[in-house]
Amino acid sequence: xSRVGIIGIGHGVFGRRSDATVQELAFExxxxxxEDAGIARDDIDASVIGSVPEYHKQRSxxxxxxxxxxxxxxxxxxxxxACASGSAAIRTAWMAIKAGVHEVVAVIGCQKMTELSxxxxxxxxxxxxxxxWESVFGTTFPAYYALFARRxxxxxxxxRDQLLQVAVKNHHYxxxxxxxxxxxxxxxEKAKESEEVATPFQVYDCCxxxxxxxxxxxxxxxxAREIAKKPVWLDGMGCATASMSVLxxxxxxxxxxAVEAARxxxxxxxxxxxxxxxxxxxxxxTVAEILAYxxxxxxxxxxxxxxxADRQSxxxxxxxxxxxxxxxxxxxxIGATGVSxxxxxxxxxxxxxxxxxxxxxxxxxxxxxxxxxxxxxxQVLRRD
Amino acid sequence: MFKWFGKVxxxxxxxxxxxxxxxxxxxxxxxxxxxCGATSFPPRxxxxxxxxxxxxxxxxxxxxxxxxxxxxVAAPTGFEDLAPYTVGVAxxxxxxxxxxxxxxxxxxxxxxxxxxxxxVPRIFEELEEIKVxxxxxxxxxxxxxxxxxx
Ligand SMILES: [Zn+2]
Numbered sequence: 320x321s322r323v324g325i326i327g328i329g330h331g332v333f334g335r336r337s338d339a340t341v342q343e344l345a346f347e348x349x350x351x352x353x354e355d356a357g358i359a360r361d362d363i364d365a366s367v368i369g370s371v372p373e374y375h376k377q378r379s380x381x382x383x384x385x386x387x388x389x390x391x392x393x394x395x396x397x398x399x400x401a402c403a404s405g406s407a408a409i410r411t412a413w414m415a416i417k418a419g420v421h422e423v424v425a426v427i428g429c430q431k432m433t434e435l436s437x438x439x440x441x442x443x444x445x446x447x448x449x450x451x452w453e454s455v456f457g458t459t460f461p462a463y464y465a466l467f468a469r470r471x472x473x474x475x476x477x478x479r480d481q482l483l484q485v486a487v488k489n490h491h492y493x494x495x496x497x498x499x500x501x502x503x504x505x506x507x508e509k510a511k512e513s514e515e516v517a518t519p520f521q522v523y524d525c526c527x528x529x530x531x532x533x534x535x536x537x538x539x540x541x542x543a544r545e546i547a548k549k550p551v552w553l554d555g556m557g558c559a560t561a562s563m564s565v566l567x568x569x570x571x572x573x574x575x576x577a578v579e580a581a582r583x584x585x586x587x588x589x590x591x592x593x594x595x596x597x598x599x600x601x602x603x604x605t606v607a608e609i610l611a612y613x614x615x616x617x618x619x620x621x622x623x624x625x626x627x628a629d630r631q632s633x634x635x636x637x638x639x640x641x642x643x644x645x646x647x648x649x650x651x652x653i654g655a656t657g658v659s660x661x662x663x664x665x666x667x668x669x670x671x672x673x674x675x676x677x678x679x680x681x682x683x684x685x686x687x688x689x690x691x692x693x694x695x696x697x698q699v700l701r702r703d
Numbered sequence: 704m705f706k707w708f709g710k711v712x713x714x715x716x717x718x719x720x721x722x723x724x725x726x727x728x729x730x731x732x733x734x735x736x737x738x739c740g741a742t743s744f745p746p747r748x749x750x751x752x753x754x755x756x757x758x759x760x761x762x763x764x765x766x767x768x769x770x771x772x773x774x775x776v777a778a779p780t781g782f783e784d785l786a787p788y789t790v791g792v793a794x795x796x797x798x799x800x801x802x803x804x805x806x807x808x809x810x811x812x813x814x815x816x817x818x819x820x821x822x823v824p825r826i827f828e829e830l831e832e833i834k835v836x837x838x839x840x841x842x843x844x845x846x847x848x849x850x851x852x853x
Contacts, residue, residue, distance in 0.1 A: 438783060441779035442780040451714045451745070454713055455712060456804055458790060459778070459779050466771045469771045471814070564745070567800075571792070642739055692853065
């Protein structure tokens with residue numbers, strides 16, 4: 320089976336970007352990715368946009384982005400699966416190349432969120448829960464993950480300190496990432512003093528809404544070998560779903576979609592969790608990273624709290640997780656997040672991650688969750 | 704009249720609209736598939752097991768245990784005036800789970816995963832508006848049940 324390679328990456332600065340429209344953000348990442356790939360705009364056969372439309376005033380985003388990038392009349396389309404929209408865009412580009420329809424495809428994850436107020440965003444995001452039976456009680460996105468956190472603490476003895484140690488780690492690495500929203504270390508004590516959001520969560524358990532864009536350029540194996548000096552291969556592409564309603568899940572201590580997506584991705588890439596050296600996982604809330612350690616098989620179910628407490632997810636531990644700062648420190652422009660994860664893993668596999676480089680990184684993984692695990696995409700990436 | 708259900712209702716039209724009428728009369732209803740007997744809470748019109756669209760409501764006791772909970776401090780648009788409020792996910796004795804506010808009969812420091820609960824139908828009538836919902840309360844909490852309107 321022929322492979323699909325990543326030949327170019329671009330990543331704008333995440334944060335409150337009141338200086339730019341969403342297409343201007345997309346342009347920054349796209350221009351960087353073209354330059355990184357060393358190709359011309361005309362070499363792009365199609366673009367795929369990963370974004371969540373509700374947050375924008377502009378309707379039908381691909382049109383305005385495609386025009387601003389100057390890629391007309393080439394085809395474009397949008398993918399939307401909540402916070403996993405970016406990875407869904409990569410998946411459809413990968414599918415188009417695998418099918419032989421296109422040879423070189425640009426994937427742009429982009430999102431402007433900060434034009435809306437926090438309560439408006441809480442309302443919109445809360446409705447990624449089921450609206451008929453759950454949203455009527457004023458559920459929010461942090462509240463859903465808080466329900467998982469409380470249950471995980473109850474069943475496995477996971478502690479508040481362990482949850483917040485995830486935030487401490489991710490801020491530690493975020494401080495080294497010039498594209499991150501927060502570039503400051505935090506202490507456990509400071510995290511514990513922050514305001515309550517949805518118990519047990521405080522502000523430092525939650526990622527921040529942000530604006531931003533990231534871009535990857537994918538190519539067929541033949542084109543990738545011709546163009547790229549250091550192609551990175553998308554060798555495992557897992558994707559799975561779980562019920563919209565958390566009331567219909569088998570349990571509230573894991574995401575079955577993540578377990579299944581990981582199984583598919585590992586099998587396709589013919590690797591196991593023990594082979595992964597570096598991973599970007601979906602830490603929208605501290606507990607989500609702990610669930611990811613377990614669902615991806617980095618440790619057993621229930622042992623995620625101890626995994627962070629033992630610093631197994633730091634560089635030098637069992638597997639370096641979110642050493643770009645994760646959603647927690649980078650910020651979470653929802654459509655851009657999945658693409659941002661892939662950009663980081665490509666940097667790591669090329670050996671270009673600077674002071675946060677994981678040594679001997681040959682196999683990397685991304686884990687991008689949509690909503691409260693209704694959707695999950697897992698990629699296994701490999702260098703030559 | 705499913706638009707009655709909830710403080711802010713996002714889905715006024717549904718095949719299980721009768722649920723809200725029953726709740727106003729004090730009855731908590733699950734659904735049962737007439738073809739295969741599969742039950743569901745929240746109720747659903749189309750059977751997840753056998754795909755039949757032939758269903759009936761089945762009254763359940765509302766006896767439940769607390770699966771997990773959270774106190775929401777940062778509230779979304781439309782719920783700011785209630786904050787902070789605590790929502791719980793409860794495992795129902797007969798079938799399924801529900802999510803609801805933890806009500807006045809339970810103090811904050813009494814809330815514990817695994818505790819026994821009673822789901823209590825609530826009506827809220829103001830001017831020309833009626834709202835129905837349910838809360839999670841201490842076992843033994845009483846409420847008014849009117850005669851079946853059917
Ligand atoms: Zn049936």
